[in-house]
Amino acid sequence: xxxxxxxxxxxxxxxxxxxxxxxxxxxxxxxxxxxxxxxxxxxxxxxxxxxxxxxxxxxxxxxxxxxxxxxxxxxxxxxxxxxxxxxxxxxxxxxxxxxxxxxxxxxxxxxxxxxxxxxxxxxxxxxxxxxxxxxxxxxxxxxxxxxxxxxxxxxxxxxxxxxxxxxxxxxxxxxxxxxxxxxxxxxxxxxxxxxxxxxxxxxxxxxxxxxxxxxxxxxxxxxxxxxxxxxxxxxxxxxxxxxxxxxxxxxxxxxxxxxxxxxxxxxxxxxxxxxxxxxxxxxxxxxxxxxxxxxxxxxxxxxxxxxxxxxxxxxxxxxxxxxxxxxxxxxxxxxxxxxxxxxxxxxxxxxxx
Amino acid sequence: xxxxxxxxxxxxxxxxxxxxxxxxxxxxxxxxxxxxxxxxxxxxxxxxxxxxxxxxxxxxxxxxxxxxxxxxxxxxxxxxxxxxxxxxxxxxxxxxxxxxxxxxxxxxxxxxxxxxxxxxxxxxxxxxxxx
Numbered sequence: 001x002x003x004x005x006x007x008x009x010x011x012x013x014x015x016x017x018x019x020x021x022x023x024x025x026x027x028x029x030x031x032x033x034x035x036x037x038x039x040x041x042x043x044x045x046x047x048x049x050x051x052x053x054x055x056x057x058x059x060x061x062x063x064x065x066x067x068x069x070x071x072x073x074x075x076x077x078x079x080x081x082x083x084x085x086x087x088x089x090x091x092x093x094x095x096x097x098x099x100x101x102x103x104x105x106x107x108x109x110x111x112x113x114x115x116x117x118x119x120x121x122x123x124x125x126x127x128x129x130x131x132x133x134x135x136x137x138x139x140x141x142x143x144x145x146x147x148x149x150x151x152x153x154x155x156x157x158x159x160x161x162x163x164x165x166x167x168x169x170x171x172x173x174x175x176x177x178x179x180x181x182x183x184x185x186x187x188x189x190x191x192x193x194x195x196x197x198x199x200x201x202x203x204x205x206x207x208x209x210x211x212x213x214x215x216x217x218x219x220x221x222x223x224x225x226x227x228x229x230x231x232x233x234x235x236x237x238x239x240x241x242x243x244x245x246x247x248x249x250x251x252x253x254x255x256x257x258x259x260x261x262x263x264x265x266x267x268x269x270x271x272x273x274x275x276x277x278x279x280x281x282x283x284x285x286x287x288x289x290x291x292x293x294x295x296x297x298x299x300x301x302x303x304x305x306x307x308x309x310x311x312x313x314x315x316x317x318x319x320x321x322x323x324x325x326x327x328x329x330x331x332x333x334x335x336x337x338x339x340x341x342x343x344x345x346x347x348x349x350x351x352x353x
Numbered sequence: 354x355x356x357x358x359x360x361x362x363x364x365x366x367x368x369x370x371x372x373x374x375x376x377x378x379x380x381x382x383x384x385x386x387x388x389x390x391x392x393x394x395x396x397x398x399x400x401x402x403x404x405x406x407x408x409x410x411x412x413x414x415x416x417x418x419x420x421x422x423x424x425x426x427x428x429x430x431x432x433x434x435x436x437x438x439x440x441x442x443x444x445x446x447x448x449x450x451x452x453x454x455x456x457x458x459x460x461x462x463x464x465x466x467x468x469x470x471x472x473x474x475x476x477x478x479x480x481x482x483x484x
């Protein structure tokens with residue numbers, strides 16, 4: 001796609017009919033968890049969308065987030081989203097290496113000052129920046145340098161969003177989240193270990209379609225995908241209501257598909273779209289496969305007790321911990337909401353200017 | 354080695370969402386018949402247990418019209434046994450489902466020829482006749 005083209009022109013030049021475009025818009029609206037009535041609005045916005053520049057930085061991570069994304073639904077509908085962005089730097093996927101690659105990043109930053117989207121996966125070691133470097137540049141310096149002129153940051157994965165596994169106790173590298181370092185840019189946290197690929201694509205689609213920051217929850221996550229907890233959307237919820245629980249992974253209850261709460265399912269405190277968007281091309285999600293949710297999209301999930309401990313017995317669920325967490329959560333929520341709101345306002349004001 | 358079929362796992366789980374969805378379709382159909390606008394339901398938007406989507410499909414049945422649109426991968430459009438209720442399945446080029454909708458309408462928008470495509474067709478036909 002040429003930089004002077006909008007998406008509508010680009011699709012027509014590729015032989016995509018209006019019917020194909022409407023299909024693309026329907027799938028994109030569904031991807032963004034928008035109601036089907038929004039398709040006309042999506043079509044109008046997408047037809048006029050320009051190609052945004054995206055710079056993707058990978059820090060202390062396992063590449064699972066990139067794997068998740070690149071193994072997402074294959075062509076054609078979703079790949080158009082990627083055709084429609086200019087992925088100017090991604091050191092796992094790009095062919096260039098060394099100084100050439102870094103020069104490309106710097107050039108993209110300069111050329112798209114104030115307009116590019118910075119995607120980050122992985123946490124940032126701050127105890128000793130030398131723990132993780134790229135081309136001799138510490139993650140900390142690279143993040144600061146790339147963030148200063150970006151439009152917004154998408155923190156992909158729980159490591160970038162909340163510190164994740166590198167930040168788990170005893171946190172040997174002093175790993176922190178992007179939002180612990182960058183405080184003057186809008187940050188969208190797409191948490192998960194890894195995040196659902198279509199949620200990553202959905203956030204990029206939102207930028208592409210509306211050019212704005214999506215509505216965020218108290219932890220900076222898009223409410224379209226993180227607005228409801230797994231438990232409320234779980235098809236096993238009726239068993240929970242009736243008190244029908246699997247006690248072991250091979251008992252009668254497990255075979256009958258009963259609720260996995262007693263086997264450590266963290267669905268009741270986990271906000272994500274797994275129960276509806278699902279994984280592997282909509283095939284299923286962990287609970288559907290017979291394993292409880294491990295709360296991978298929540299902060300500090302590694303340090304909250306055993307994955308197989310019921311919420312009522314683990315660190316998530318003792319009365320004291322729950323009360324403490326609720327208090328801290330409320331305080332954090334208010335602070336984050338204020339931050340998110342002011343960031344959003346600023347971004348929107350900058351966009352209008 | 355035993356086959357997967359021999360593992361005694363049952364999937365008779367019900368969310369209780371199938372009947373409300375069918376009632377939603379009934380209400381939408383009545384609105385359409387009463388001269389109001391059509392309704393589109395995204396099947397991904399509500400939790401369904403394994404087998405429940407198939408149950409919805411089986412209840413709606415198959416009607417008189419089936420069509421396949423070949424644009425960015427196949428889209429299967431089928432009128433159910435209830436006239437005005439259409440099941441639309443968008444697939445990508447690898448035949449994987451990317452979205453599923455129930456449309457309550459006289460004719461799904463995707464089946465109509467689109468003005469932009471008609472204009473492009475006129476250009477092509479005129480060009481063909483000039484040569």
